[in-house]
Amino acid sequence: MKVKLEDVAKVAGVSPTTVSRVLNNRGYISEQTKEKVQNAIKELNYYPNDVARSLFKKRTNFIGLIVPTVSNPFFGELSLYIENICSSLGYKIILCNSSGQLEKEKAYSTMLIRHQVDGIIVCSYNRGIDTYKYPKLPIVAIDHYLAPTIPVVGSDNYMGGKLAVQHLIDRGCRSIIHINGPLELETPAQYRRKAYEDLVENPITYEIQFDDEDIVLSIRKILVERPETDGIFASDDLMAAACLQVARELNIRVPEQLKVIGYDGTKTTRSFLPQLTTIKQPIEEIAKTSVEKLMDMIDNSELTGPYETALPVQLLINETT
Amino acid sequence: MKVKLEDVAKVAGVSPTTVSRVLNNRGYISEQTKEKVQNAIKELNYYPNDVARSLFKKRTNFIGLIVPTVSNPFFGELSLYIENICSSLGYKIILCNSSGQLEKEKAYSTMLIRHQVDGIIVCSYNRGIDTYKYPKLPIVAIDHYLAPTIPVVGSDNYMGGKLAVQHLIDRGCRSIIHINGPLELETPAQYRRKAYEDLVENPITYEIQFDDEDIVLSIRKILVERPETDGIFASDDLMAAACLQVARELNIRVPEQLKVIGYDGTKTTRSFLPQLTTIKQPIEEIAKTSVEKLMDMIDNSELTGPYETALPVQLLINETT
DNA sequence: TATTTTATGTCAAGCGGTTGACATATGAAA
DNA sequence: TTTCATATGTCAACCGCTTGACATAAAATA
Numbered sequence: 279m280k281v282k283l284e285d286v287a288k289v290a291g292v293s294p295t296t297v298s299r300v301l302n303n304r305g306y307i308s309e310q311t312k313e314k315v316q317n318a319i320k321e322l323n324y325y326p327n328d329v330a331r332s333l334f335k336k337r338t339n340f341i342g343l344i345v346p347t348v349s350n351p352f353f354g355e356l357s358l359y360i361e362n363i364c365s366s367l368g369y370k371i372i373l374c375n376s377s378g379q380l381e382k383e384k385a386y387s388t389m390l391i392r393h394q395v396d397g398i399i400v401c402s403y404n405r406g407i408d409t410y411k412y413p414k415l416p417i418v419a420i421d422h423y424l425a426p427t428i429p430v431v432g433s434d435n436y437m438g439g440k441l442a443v444q445h446l447i448d449r450g451c452r453s454i455i456h457i458n459g460p461l462e463l464e465t466p467a468q469y470r471r472k473a474y475e476d477l478v479e480n481p482i483t484y485e486i487q488f489d490d491e492d493i494v495l496s497i498r499k500i501l502v503e504r505p506e507t508d509g510i511f512a513s514d515d516l517m518a519a520a521c522l523q524v525a526r527e528l529n530i531r532v533p534e535q536l537k538v539i540g541y542d543g544t545k546t547t548r549s550f551l552p553q554l555t556t557i558k559q560p561i562e563e564i565a566k567t568s569v570e571k572l573m574d575m576i577d578n579s580e581l582t583g584p585y586e587t588a589l590p591v592q593l594l595i596n597e598t599t
Numbered sequence: 600m601k602v603k604l605e606d607v608a609k610v611a612g613v614s615p616t617t618v619s620r621v622l623n624n625r626g627y628i629s630e631q632t633k634e635k636v637q638n639a640i641k642e643l644n645y646y647p648n649d650v651a652r653s654l655f656k657k658r659t660n661f662i663g664l665i666v667p668t669v670s671n672p673f674f675g676e677l678s679l680y681i682e683n684i685c686s687s688l689g690y691k692i693i694l695c696n697s698s699g700q701l702e703k704e705k706a707y708s709t710m711l712i713r714h715q716v717d718g719i720i721v722c723s724y725n726r727g728i729d730t731y732k733y734p735k736l737p738i739v740a741i742d743h744y745l746a747p748t749i750p751v752v753g754s755d756n757y758m759g760g761k762l763a764v765q766h767l768i769d770r771g772c773r774s775i776i777h778i779n780g781p782l783e784l785e786t787p788a789q790y791r792r793k794a795y796e797d798l799v800e801n802p803i804t805y806e807i808q809f810d811d812e813d814i815v816l817s818i819r820k821i822l823v824e825r826p827e828t829d830g831i832f833a834s835d836d837l838m839a840a841a842c843l844q845v846a847r848e849l850n851i852r853v854p855e856q857l858k859v860i861g862y863d864g865t866k867t868t869r870s871f872l873p874q875l876t877t878i879k880q881p882i883e884e885i886a887k888t889s890v891e892k893l894m895d896m897i898d899n900s901e902l903t904g905p906y907e908t909a910l911p912v913q914l915l916i917n918e919t920t
Numbered sequence: 921t922a923t924t925t926t927a928t929g930t931c932a933a934g935c936g937g938t939t940g941a942c943a944t945a946t947g948a949a950a
Numbered sequence: 951t952t953t954c955a956t957a958t959g960t961c962a963a964c965c966g967c968t969t970g971a972c973a974t975a976a977a978a979t980a
Contacts, residue, residue, distance in 0.1 A: 282966060293929050298968060306927045323733070328713040329659060330966035333650045333935045343694075347679050351867060354675040358668050361696050370710065373664075373694040375682050389691065392649040412644070519871045526874075546672060550840045550871035553847075603936060614959050619938060627957045651936035654965045 281324045290318035301326060332394065341572065342390035342398040344374040344383060351546035352514065352561070353401065356420070359565030360399060367573065369396070376402040383407060391415065397572045400424060403465075416575035418568045421466050429581055431568040432466045434588040438557040439473025441593045442511050442539045445555070447477065449599050451509030451537055456483045457497065457521070458513030466588070467513065470541065474511055486517065493520045501528060501536075508536055515540035515547040515556055522554070522598065537599040543592070553597040560589045602645045611639035622647060653715065662893065663711035663719040665695040665704060672867035673835065673882070674722065677741070680886030681720060688894065690717070699724040712736065718893045721745060724786075737896035739889045742787050750902055752889040753787045755909040759878040760794025762914045763832050763860045766876070768798065770920050772830030772858055777804045778818065778842070779834030787909070788834065791862065795832055807838065814841045822849060822857075829857055836861035836868040836877055843875070843919065858920040864913070874918035881910045 287294040292311055299305045300315040318324070332338040341364050345353040361371045372395065374386040383402050387409035390398055400410075401420035410417055410424055417424070421432040446454050456474045458467075475481040482504075486496050497520050501507060512518035518540030522532060530536045540547065543558030567587055575581050608615040613632055620626045621636040639645070653659040662685050666674040682692045693716065695707040704723050708730035711719055721731075722741035731738055731745055738745070742753040767775050777795045796802040803825075807817050818841050822828060833839035839861030843853060851857050861868065864879030888908055896902050
């Protein structure tokens with residue numbers, strides 16, 4: 279049997295209430311008894327049961343985090359920062375990889391509610407999940423519009439798109455294409471595309487499915503089809519990497535014949551592909567802001583700041599442009 | 600106030616016990632009442648409180664996962680698989696990024712115990728954490744020897760090292776160095792180094808600290824110091840990437856003048872650096888095996904399989920060798 | 921000396937759900 | 951008609967901890 283508060287009380291020769299008082303720093307306790315209790319705790323190797331505590335307090339200090347997948351460098355970094363910040367505030371993260379699937383996301387959100395999480399941070403792809411309407415459950419979305427009441431945190435996507443495309447233009451590109459993933463409609467990321475379409479005369483956007491190797495195949499097809507292409511604005515660094523790979527295969531010289539710019543600028547990108555020009559998202563700031571907003575909602579049961587936050591991005595110029 | 604089981608009972612016109620029976624599929628329930636209850640649940644938008652349930656059942660279905668950081672591609676992928684598998688088995692993951700710091704890891708493990716996790720999967724760097732001795736707490740370690748009683752799952756590191764170094768030798772390298780991170784002593788990863796030292800005549804191993812940009816600096820220093828180097832066996836793909844970057848800066852042609860082989864072979868590596876020759880770890884298998892072992896320990900309260908598992912690795916030959 | 925503050929104890933209710941024991945009332949099978 | 955499997959209800963205890971109410975007693979202060 280596990281050691282419980284009662285056992286500690288017995289060993290320390292005090293009442294359970296006193297032990298609880300020591301544990302929670304409440305009421306009057308003398309240094310002496312405090313010590314007695316602490317010794318008993320050590321002796322018995324006692325750990326308070328936070329499940330019982332949560333039940334009573336109606337506070338779990340759990341935050342649900344729903345991402346498409348932590349294996350993506352962007353979400354991996356984001357998760358790291360979010361977890362670190364939450365941890366420093368005494369919150370724990372329940373990790374959910376939705377793979378962008380509606381059903382999974384639904385299942386995860388129900389699970390989180392059943393586990394009485396104090397709040398949820400969502401950066402996945404789906405709308406219309408009723409669970410998110412659960413009364414007064416604090417939710418913050420990252421880069422997605424989930425519902426009118428759910429605040430959105432992200433980077434300045436329009437500016438990012440503009441910086442990227444303008445940079446390509448400045449470097450002399452005349453035939454720029456844009457490559458992005460599917461399903462980015464309800465997303466502030468659509469503004470990257472908007473910026474591209476606003477800046478370029480004959481905008482051509484390709485939507486690529488996320489099916490692994492096929493990315494490379496699709497891009498090869500595109501580049502073969504449109505040999506006049508001299509600039510690519512990829513919607514993330516992985517896409518940009520695929521473009522570079524295809525260019526190498528097709529003996530297209532980068533940046534001389536083709537310039538490529540990515541998006542995200544994670545540490546991973548910068549380690550693996552330091553030569554890639556890209557738009558760096560302020561990942562740590564995004565994490566910080568979303569957690570702050572969430573805490574705000576948890577503590578005040580309503581949002582005090584703005585509904586949408588767009589944090590500044592940064593153009594990192596390297597060798598691919 | 601939140602809806603509770605009692606409210607559902609009232610609305611459905613049945614007793615709380617009956618609701619609980621429906622919820623848990625126990626005892627005799629007619630289709631009729633089942634329906635009545637389910638309707639009430641929907642009507643009230645009721646979610647059972649899993650905290651209360653956990654308290655009673657003494658089972659939380661939580662698994663703690665301690666990694667150095669999910670932002671590292673290897674651990675990111677590993678976390679993804681582990682979470683996915685656990686999720687399919689009805690378990691939830693509490694994510695902990697220890698940054699490899701002893702104090703953090705200690706704090707996390709205490710937290711996990713207090714939250715009554717059913718088990719822990721650890722892939723972090725520290726020994727001597729008493730918490731791991733918590734009575735009968737199922738723990739599985741990935742690639743680290745934590746204690747004689749804690750099973751270890753990992754890949755066949757000696758074979759990986761051998762494959763890598765032998766490949767460099769086969770490609771004609773005469774002066775091969777090995778670069779790895781610090782603190783890999785209590786780790787099966789030390790066998791990679793062992794293999795290197797067994798295969799090469801004058802083995803030279805550099806230990807690099809994980810301080811970001813400094814990796815590149817250190818490697819530059821090494822390559823300048825030892826211009827005769829024609830082969831590098833890096834302990835992971837990030838190190839290998841840094842080597843490639845330095846080679847580019849120093850105008851050393853890869854693979855003609857210098858061959859580089861990495862380690863891990865994550866999807867991220869393969870996307871960002873498809874040209875890198877590397878040893879691919881069976882990440883999904885590692886995830887699967889560790890979860891299986893953990894479940895085994897949870898269900899049988901003891902380990903039935905072998906204490907150490909080394910899964911086969913694979914040499915991925917590409918353009919850097 | 922009287923009053924207040926400090927220090928501790930006992931007791932019981934409650935957090936929300938589960939479970940076993942026991943009672944009762946059907947309809948069906950023996 | 952008796953017996954049994956089915957279907958529900960009531961009740962109370964319990965999971966481990968917290969908390970408010972109340973009691974008591976010693977030490978500190980007025």
